[in-house]
Amino acid sequence: MPNWNTYIKEYQNYLRLERGLSANTIENYSFDIEKLVHFLSQNNIDVSPVAISDEQVQQFIYTISTQVNARSQSRIISGLKSFFNYLIFEDYRKDTPLELIEVPKTGRKLPDTLSVEEIDLLIEAIDLSTPEGERNRAMLETLYSCGLRVSELVTLKISDLFFDEGFIKITGKGNKQRFVPIGNSTQKFILIYKEAIRSHLNIQKGHEDTLFLNRRGKQLTRAMVFTIIKDLAVKIGLKKTISPHTFRHSFATHLLENGADLRSIQLMLGHESITTTEIYMHLDRKFLADVMETFHPRAK
Structure with a gap:
């Protein structure tokens, strides 16, 4: 394709470099352009990003709309908008x-939430007779009690644990750091894992400070x-679609x-913006109505 x-x-x-986005996010943006x-190449349309027309892009969007759901479609459109806005910003194009x-329109799909009972059942289903079991219990307790992203969990360092003060230091998106409170029971599970399991691993160079390790002594992957x-969800017959993010969502x-x-x-x-946090409210109008009734002087 031309350049x-x-x-x-x-x-x-x-x-x-300029927007400080993570490799992951950049990959997603690039995927939309690809x-x-x-x-274009499938349809033998030989055109550069500077010369591509509204009609050609519309044709692409129309084709995509028959293959993916509204949610993915809107993600692709916003990825392309960002790319063409960049071209305008750099003076390669005059318009988008x-x-x-x-x-x-994609009513925002909210992730499934787990009840406290379901979280307990998942954690109780862990086989603690294996070294991995102790590690998994400590990980899930940390995910749920601190509301971490999975990327924050797997990169958590021993030097980030400030148990005497009751906090852990988290390096989040864009390398922004924050301190998150950590309860006594979660601290206890981490210490059991650290002292009884992790101390016996053959830790690989470069992973000495990483808290949660796989059996080869390296940092766990997010996929793992x-x-x-x-x-665990299959083991307890849970019918919800869950992922590490479900624990963060349930925490909130x-x-x-x-x-x-x-x-x-x-x-x-x-969260950078409170708007992002509002999504976690499940837009639960009943909850808002209760707040109004309890706290507003005119609602009495």
Whole structure:
């Protein structure tokens, strides 16, 4: 394809260096553009990103809409918008070929939440007779009681544990650091794992400070944590679609249901904007109505 790669490379550098986005996010953005490039080459449309027209992009969006759901479609459109806005920003183009393209309405799909009982059942299903069992219990307790992202869990360092003060230090998106409170029982599970299991591992160079290790003494992958959780769900016959993120989501929802304020939850989750945190409210109107009734002078 005529010099798409050059523009995509420059765009990736811009996302990394100027917007400070993670490799993961950049990969997702690039994936959307590659879908468009693939479509053009399949249809023998020989055009550069600077010259591509509204009609050609519309044709692509129309084709995609027959293959993916509204949610994925809207993600692809927003990925492309970002790319063409970058081209305008760099003076490669005067306008965006997505000007008239509507993003499909996708009522925000909220992840499944687990009840406290379901979380207990999942953790009770862990086989503690194996060394991995002790590790998995400590990991799931940490995910749920601290509301971590899975990437934050697998990169958690021993030097980030401040148990005397009752906090752990988390390095979140964009290398932003935050301190999250950690309860005594979760501290206890981490210490059991650290002293009884981790101390016997042959730890690989570069992983000496990583808290949760696989049996080869290296940092766990996110996929591994995903698999551990999926397997436990199957074991207890749980019919919900769950992932490590479900624990983070449940952490926020349970705090909110028990009366925590949104701003505190935002700080603990490490959300840049309170709007992101509001999604965690499950937009539960009943909860809001209760708040109004309890706290507003005119509601009495």
